[in-house]
Amino acid sequence: MKELGQKVLAGDVRSASRLIRNLEDQIPGTHVAMQEIFTKTGNAHVIGITGAPGAGKSTLTDELVFSWRQRNKTVGVLAVDPTSPFTGGALLGDRIRMLRHAEDKGVFLRSLATRGSMGGISKAVGEGIHVMDAMGKDTIIVETVGVGQQEVEIINHAHTVIVVLVPGMGDEIQALKAGLMEIADIFIINKADRDGAASLYKEVTNMVHMSVTKGGWEIPVLLVESVQEPKKFAESVSAVCDKIEDHYRYLVDKNLLSERLRRKTAAEFNEALWAAILQPVLNDLDAGGEMEKMVDQLLKKETDPYTLAAEVAVRYKNKV
Amino acid sequence: MAERRIRILLSKPGLDGHDRGAKVLARCFRDAGFEVIYTGCHQTPEQIAAAAIQEDVDVVGLSCLSGAHKYLFPQVVKLLKAEGADDITVIGGGIIPEQDMQPLYDAGLKALFTPGAKLDSLVEWINTNVTPRA
Numbered sequence: 282m283k284e285l286g287q288k289v290l291a292g293d294v295r296s297a298s299r300l301i302r303n304l305e306d307q308i309p310g311t312h313v314a315m316q317e318i319f320t321k322t323g324n325a326h327v328i329g330i331t332g333a334p335g336a337g338k339s340t341l342t343d344e345l346v347f348s349w350r351q352r353n354k355t356v357g358v359l360a361v362d363p364t365s366p367f368t369g370g371a372l373l374g375d376r377i378r379m380l381r382h383a384e385d386k387g388v389f390l391r392s393l394a395t396r397g398s399m400g401g402i403s404k405a406v407g408e409g410i411h412v413m414d415a416m417g418k419d420t421i422i423v424e425t426v427g428v429g430q431q432e433v434e435i436i437n438h439a440h441t442v443i444v445v446l447v448p449g450m451g452d453e454i455q456a457l458k459a460g461l462m463e464i465a466d467i468f469i470i471n472k473a474d475r476d477g478a479a480s481l482y483k484e485v486t487n488m489v490h491m492s493v494t495k496g497g498w499e500i501p502v503l504l505v506e507s508v509q510e511p512k513k514f515a516e517s518v519s520a521v522c523d524k525i526e527d528h529y530r531y532l533v534d535k536n537l538l539s540e541r542l543r544r545k546t547a548a549e550f551n552e553a554l555w556a557a558i559l560q561p562v563l564n565d566l567d568a569g570g571e572m573e574k575m576v577d578q579l580l581k582k583e584t585d586p587y588t589l590a591a592e593v594a595v596r597y598k599n600k601v
Numbered sequence: 602m603a604e605r606r607i608r609i610l611l612s613k614p615g616l617d618g619h620d621r622g623a624k625v626l627a628r629c630f631r632d633a634g635f636e637v638i639y640t641g642c643h644q645t646p647e648q649i650a651a652a653a654i655q656e657d658v659d660v661v662g663l664s665c666l667s668g669a670h671k672y673l674f675p676q677v678v679k680l681l682k683a684e685g686a687d688d689i690t691v692i693g694g695g696i697i698p699e700q701d702m703q704p705l706y707d708a709g710l711k712a713l714f715t716p717g718a719k720l721d722s723l724v725e726w727i728n729t730n731v732t733p734r735a
Contacts, residue, residue: 294654294655295654295657295684295685295686298654298655298656298657299657301657302608302657305606306604306605306606307604308605364636365631365632365634368631368632368633368634369606369634370630370631370632370633370634370635370636370637371631371636371637372627372628372631372637372639373636373637373638373639374638374639376638376639376640376652376656377640377641380640380641380644380648383644383647383648383651383652383655384647384648384651389655390652390655391655391656391657392638392656394636
């Protein structure tokens, strides 16, 4: 496992993809490679792209990758699609929109299934970002699953969040609702040639003007033309790319870049603590069959979970 | 907690737009509990090999109905090998005449499926012959 971290730092794609797989599959010992890379991360600009299914996230991502390659930036993409709640299988189809980058060594595209996570990304995304960062990718794009109003987990992982909207999804009240509509640093109105784009633009712009601007960033609302008009599409996505770079500079200037990830960092630490402290206790209780006995006691109402937990805490106090 | 899940790349190499079969398979593999990365049509062997490595798959499934399987399928095997990824199992399907089978097996294809093959038999083949790499 030690070797894997070194190879990732050297930019090896196969090792990086393998490490991400180990994270997804929760293979024991994966933290060894993560230990090696963690302090080397923090150099990439992480961008989240989210929106409803079919809003055009993958097609936009493809063109954004192209724009950054034109600007000589290397790019990592983590594209998330849903896992079946019935079979555990998944059909990961984001790659179809991004085929032209397959052979470009400056682009690493990895598809992930949600594996039961409900926040619009998979559990492995957070660490997957570290892996791509450690490989030296300048820009990392996380494309979420097609989301509804509430799947906003991406805010904990991205420096810049882009919410992609399309015309015809509801009236202005939708624009005022909490959740998805609150998390954008940049709004994109995609498929802007469609009916309703102008009124959607107005609604979202009005909504944005009502919001309190934090630290001076005014949330832009950008129209992106249909991909059927390749030239207009490319120009409008290039403008999105400019705005994303503006946002990055804003975060750097205001010293907000790392602050954005405070919640993620705390959550990661929380999880590491859990793995280091609680997991060994649970394993020990399981191995001795004691866990089952305690559950039996609780089922018979002989004691309560709080008392039992306190007893366990005392017993293991100096052991982990 | 730890659980390896089979990842499979499904791709259509070459000039062939007949993707009904590949889509049916994508769905079938999804329902079998695999993670299927579907790239669609008109892929070069280079694109397929690069995608297989980036996606860390256990299996590459190639579908070709145009008659170019004798060049395209072995080419994918060769490119994977050149990248040190010959532990990835490559299987194929399509309109493959009997006399082409042995040369394809000799070139490193691990299984070939032709019209009439039952969906279950593909899933079973993968479950029997593919262990997700450690």
